[in-house]
Amino acid sequence: MILMQGKGVSRGVTTGKLYFFKRVDTTVEQRSVDDVEAEKERVRQAQEKSIAQLEVLAEKCRREAGDEAAVLFETHAMFVEDEDYVECINTTLEDEGCNAEFAVQTAGEQFAAMFAAMDDAYMQARAADITDVTRRILNNLMGVAEGGIDSDEPVILAADDLAPSETVQLDKSKILGFATQGGSGNSHTAILARTMGIPAVCGLGDALKNEYEGRVAYMDGETGQVFLDPDELTAAGLKTKYEKQQEMKMLLQEMKGKEDVTLDGKHVNVYCNIGSPEDLNAVLQNDGQGIGLFRSEFLYLASNDYPTEDQQFEAYKAVAAGMNGKRVIIRTLDIGADKQVDYFDLKKEENPAMGLRAIRICLNRPEVFRTQLRALYRASAFGKVAIMFPMITSVWEVKECKRACAAVMKELTEEGIPFNPDTEIGVMIETPASVFVAEDLAKEVDFFSVGTNDLTQYTLACDRQCNDLGKFFDPHHPAVLRALKMAADAAHKNGIWIGICGELGADISLLPTFLAMGMDELSVTPSAVLPLRAEIRKSIAQTCDLKLLEC
Amino acid sequence: MKEFSFAVTDPLGIHARPAGLLAKLCKGFEGTTVTVVKGDKEAKASQLMKLMSLAVKSGDTVTVKVEGPAENEAFAALEAFFKENL
Numbered sequence: 001m002i003l004m005q006g007k008g009v010s011r012g013v014t015t016g017k018l019y020f021f022k023r024v025d026t027t028v029e030q031r032s033v034d035d036v037e038a039e040k041e042r043v044r045q046a047q048e049k050s051i052a053q054l055e056v057l058a059e060k061c062r063r064e065a066g067d068e069a070a071v072l073f074e075t076h077a078m079f080v081e082d083e084d085y086v087e088c089i090n091t092t093l094e095d096e097g098c099n100a101e102f103a104v105q106t107a108g109e110q111f112a113a114m115f116a117a118m119d120d121a122y123m124q125a126r127a128a129d130i131t132d133v134t135r136r137i138l139n140n141l142m143g144v145a146e147g148g149i150d151s152d153e154p155v156i157l158a159a160d161d162l163a164p165s166e167t168v169q170l171d172k173s174k175i176l177g178f179a180t181q182g183g184s185g186n187s188h189t190a191i192l193a194r195t196m197g198i199p200a201v202c203g204l205g206d207a208l209k210n211e212y213e214g215r216v217a218y219m220d221g222e223t224g225q226v227f228l229d230p231d232e233l234t235a236a237g238l239k240t241k242y243e244k245q246q247e248m249k250m251l252l253q254e255m256k257g258k259e260d261v262t263l264d265g266k267h268v269n270v271y272c273n274i275g276s277p278e279d280l281n282a283v284l285q286n287d288g289q290g291i292g293l294f295r296s297e298f299l300y301l302a303s304n305d306y307p308t309e310d311q312q313f314e315a316y317k318a319v320a321a322g323m324n325g326k327r328v329i330i331r332t333l334d335i336g337a338d339k340q341v342d343y344f345d346l347k348k349e350e351n352p353a354m355g356l357r358a359i360r361i362c363l364n365r366p367e368v369f370r371t372q373l374r375a376l377y378r379a380s381a382f383g384k385v386a387i388m389f390p391m392i393t394s395v396w397e398v399k400e401c402k403r404a405c406a407a408v409m410k411e412l413t414e415e416g417i418p419f420n421p422d423t424e425i426g427v428m429i430e431t432p433a434s435v436f437v438a439e440d441l442a443k444e445v446d447f448f449s450v451g452t453n454d455l456t457q458y459t460l461a462c463d464r465q466c467n468d469l470g471k472f473f474d475p476h477h478p479a480v481l482r483a484l485k486m487a488a489d490a491a492h493k494n495g496i497w498i499g500i501c502g503e504l505g506a507d508i509s510l511l512p513t514f515l516a517m518g519m520d521e522l523s524v525t526p527s528a529v530l531p532l533r534a535e536i537r538k539s540i541a542q543t544c545d546l547k548l549l550e551c
Numbered sequence: 552m553k554e555f556s557f558a559v560t561d562p563l564g565i566h567a568r569p570a571g572l573l574a575k576l577c578k579g580f581e582g583t584t585v586t587v588v589k590g591d592k593e594a595k596a597s598q599l600m601k602l603m604s605l606a607v608k609s610g611d612t613v614t615v616k617v618e619g620p621a622e623n624e625a626f627a628a629l630e631a632f633f634k635e636n637l
Contacts, residue, residue, distance in 0.1 A: 075571030
């Protein structure tokens with residue numbers, strides 16, 4: 001077995017023969033010419049032809065990959081006639097008295113170098129666009145056609161790196177995946193591969209050898225692995241992953257864009273749990289209808305010191321804006337217990353799950369809390385943000401949280417910083433105490449969200465971190481489900497909504513029970529949205545019962 | 552001549568897509584020059600590559616100058632364009 005490790009930039013598993021992209025040779029030599037005007041005319045014609053080709057390409061792309069990708073080629077067409085670029089070509093022609101090819105290549109190199117030298121990864125990657133446009137003009141000057149795939153069966157396309165126009169004008173029905181030596185997640189090959197849903201691995205370097213041409217390869221665009229002659233175990237693992245992927249794809253096709261509603265018309269909001277703004281893509285791809293739990297801990301866990309208000313604001317804003325007006329519930333800091341952060345200087349505890357954690361830390365350290373609340377309220381101007389407090393046991397805690405919110409809103413008003421004063425506030429129901437006082441809590445907040453993992457551990461007195469509890473740790477225990485029912489009744493009686501953001505939310509076997517309780521929202525990992533939607537759409541809420549609550 | 556200032560909020564700044572759209576938009580106002588100024592550097596909207604090389608980022612403030620026969624019409628269109636795309 002040969003394993004090549006690269007960077008997975010577009011997910012998916014595939015297998016097929018490796019085919020190395022053949023690029024036509026466009027080596028350019030400098031020649032002296034007598035008639036500079038004639039060369040200028042040649043450049044003009046090559047430009048016109050290039051623009052026409054790019055317009056066709058843009059149309060093709062708009063049909064296959066959408067508007068976003070098509071605009072790229074329209075921009076390329078504008079590069080072709082860019083004033084400075086054309087002026088550079090003409091100046092070279094006049095000064096050097098040279099051939100059109102040499103002048104075009106010189107201009108291309110010069111502008112690509114300008115972008116490559118810029119202090120910004122995005123702009124650096126644009127050097128490839130200039131090179132791509134230049135190559136197109138050169139091809140037209142020299143009358144050579146683009147390289148394609150000369151194979152009857154679909155292949156995994158291998159290359160040093162692919163230019164965007166090369167990627168898009170390939171016959172997609174013949175491509176199973178991309179494997180490139182260079183490139184990055186920012187490159188157009190990666191972006192286009194993702195929009196077209198073709199697996200891609202880049203950055204394979206020298207491990208990807210030309211001599212592998214024609215050999216059957218297996219690739220995983222998630223892990224960035226490419227295998228030749230995989231052993232049995234690896235092959236079986238890839239096969240399972242492939243089958244799962246096909247199944248999901250079918251479901252995705254069917255369920256995307258559909259409503260989360262039962263056959264008898266009961267709506268459930270299917271939201272997503274995320275841990276950082278990078279997960280947003282997965283939410284959008286899986287058609288999540290909102291964010292039910294955005295764990296703000298990543299900001300604290302990933303840094304060596306308290307994250308600043310601006311750092312937090314940028315992260316919250318990115319998600320709020322990215323969800324485009326759909327609800328984004330952000331949970332305030334929930335560290336302690338199994339999540340420890342050094343710079344908080346927390347004392348080591350015998351029993352951290354019941355120690356100083358989550359909201360208890362925030363209420364003890366008003367400055368830490370204030371920074372986060374300011375960032376949250378500032379982000380509320382950019383989308384439908386909701387704030388959720390974890391580990392609540394008492395009504396006074398909620399009142400104190402609300403006072404902290406009111407103080408922050410007053411500050412922002414005085415500073416003239418925009419925010420949404422009607423930002424929803426909710427609490428997590430994850431302690432038995434919060435269930436018992438749920439009716440009183442409901443009068444203080446806009447929503448409940450049940451954290452079933454902690455609720456189970458506290459209700460059953462079973463440590464989540466302890467692996468030996470086996471049958472004693474039962475999330476389906478009637479006591480846990482009755483607690484859910486009590487919280488749901490308290491919420492509805494007081495006119496607020498309730499959801500579940502723990503792992504149980506995605507547990508299809510409990511869906512009828514949740515529907516019978518009247519759960520308004522289920523927040524699950526992005527990949528679970530569509531399977532859950534499929535199940536909801538098959539259900540009839542009115543016939544669901546609470547049998548599982550019986551012992 | 553008319554001009555306005557604009558604080559860019561798009562996370563990528565004036566990147567390829569809005570720069571291209573801007574160039575396309577400005578082509579429509581014949582004889583009218585649109586210039587984007589950032590600090591001591593500037594580029595005309597028609598100079599696509601140079602405009603991108605200004606490296607205008609989220610948080611930067613640029614000045615947009617419009618001069619020519621269609622400046623009133625262009626001014627309104629550009630203000631709307633910046634708000635919408637940047």
